[in-house]
Amino acid sequence: MTSFAFPIIDLGPWFDGGPSGRQAVANRVRIACESIGFFAIVGHRVPDGAIDAMRSTSRDFFDLPTPRKMEVARPRPEQNRAYHAEGTETLARLAGNDTPPDYKEVFAIGPLDVPGDDPWYHAAPGAYPNYAPNLWPSDLPTFEPAWRTYWSAMEGLQDTISRIFALSLGLPEDWFGGALARHCSMLRALNYPAQRQLPRPGQLRAGEHTDLGMMTILKNEAADGGLEVRDLDGRWHEAPPVEDGFIVNIGDLLMRWSNDRFRSTLHRVANPRSGGGARRLSIAYFVAPAYDALIECLPGCATPDRPAKYPSVTVAAYRNARFARTAAPIVTAA
Template sequence: MQPAPQVDATDQGEATDQGIPVIDVGPFIRGEAGTGAVVRAIETACRTTGFFLVTGHGVSPERTMRLYNLARAFFDLPEDYKRSHGRGTGLNGGVAFSPIADEALAATKGIKTPGDYKESLNFGLRLNGDTWPDQPEGIESAFRDYFSEMESLAGHLRRIFCQAIGLEPDYFEPAFENHLSALRVINYPEQELDPLPGQLRAGVHTDYGFMTILRSEASSGGLQVQTRDGRWLDAPSIDGAYVVNIADAFMRWSNDEWVSTPHRVANPPRNRKGSSRRQSIPFFVNPSKETVISCLEPFCTDGKQAKYEPITYGDYIELKTRQAFGR
């Protein structure tokens, strides 16, 4: 991955070559000069691309790499071992394993495709799963430690959003007291054979919840973001930075003023040189099941009408999940 660029607090939101801004959130987190520039840069990104990268976030690199390495070790285990774990739903806070082609994300956009060419491990404090595997040793604690890091970063970003919108700093916090956030590690294996027609590593989709915080890596066949005019941009991979994007529930909360942008993970080119294996770690920031998603007051003023009827997050996510897994 590339070194992270140094962005001056007065020049926040400087776009990468791909048009996705890189924003140093350190001044906001530490309460230093430049907080206003951070807030303005993030608001602009949320209204235009729906995607931005953050540096200065304070996430532990040691906890990040520990999770990365242990998850990779799990994915390298025999297929029959992997499929014998994480397939049940009887344990709250357990692990869920999704094998290759189990999920077709494009179905949430009404597009029929073969299952996505990826496998994943999934965990949430309040989500049902299965007993954790005994191999590799320490994988459960690695998930829980990294989950805690992401909870902290998500809290900082929510407070930035509040300031950008004109809400009290802790406005969203009641909605996240019993949050349904999910941590996923995704393995995109080498593609030794041609994918099926229409099959991608991850089909075009938007994320379901409040926002997503992604730890990604450089590879051929990576994350692509769709522009407003329909072009696909390769998202940059910058060492130590996180990709953040607005998700559907928050777009609905903002009356469609903050955008949840379609994205996908492309297949590697067939004439590639070297490895195309890829591993990413998204953290899906989701409110509680009972949270009502309805137009926030600042987005329903001056004669603006709410575009959507209120809906609980539980009902909303159930619909989206059924679509993705064809249930």
């Protein structure tokens, strides 16, 4: 691994520094997004208790026997919901590659309490599977409350970072608010177990890929075999754990929206270098606008020398089919 500058940005001035502080944070974020597409944040105001409870109850779930976890298995390959067992996801397919399945297991949820007061919108053509029902383990009483609390904290952080992105692109702070009002974001806990046997050739904890959404907010931890980011020269670099912060990266949708001003960067989760390595838990919140939001070149992101590169596309049209490719077929008993 070579070293490179991974920006760590304090959001304190965004909250407390007035217009000049907000602009200073936006400028730092813009530089990070235009260069490597990754940065870390501290001073985010997410309560420590919400993070601790999310980690604890997620570990409790992954410690359950496999048959218990399979009681809340993902219902269909295109639904990013509930339990994804080891061997059922291959993220490298997002980048057009085919490798052995990722060495991990996952639990995932999407938007809470839908359809709410607008059932037509959430059931309209094109909405599926973005608002598919969540499944919850029945015998872990702390699980659902912890996940709901963490989800709410991420919605708040999603709003803050989207405002920073807007200001960094020279737009009004609330520019992305309409697209995110009915967002179809996803929250996933990813358990990378100690590897009981040598990985197969080409198999990683998570294969190299870019994220499909607007951005990802990641809570990782210090353990051998973690997140690595690829630079423009094709070299891989370890991302810092930033124990008191989060790592944020740009997704494909924001890269398209910004006409490639912001970079969606290849990344992966490496295998441990020391034998089977230690278990690792990561918590990732994948921000996605409403399924029918139109992604087209933002004002100011196209110039005569750099015309709009991408055709307009809805969030659902871009994400749904590509994500379904990552899942192994679900086989049910006859």
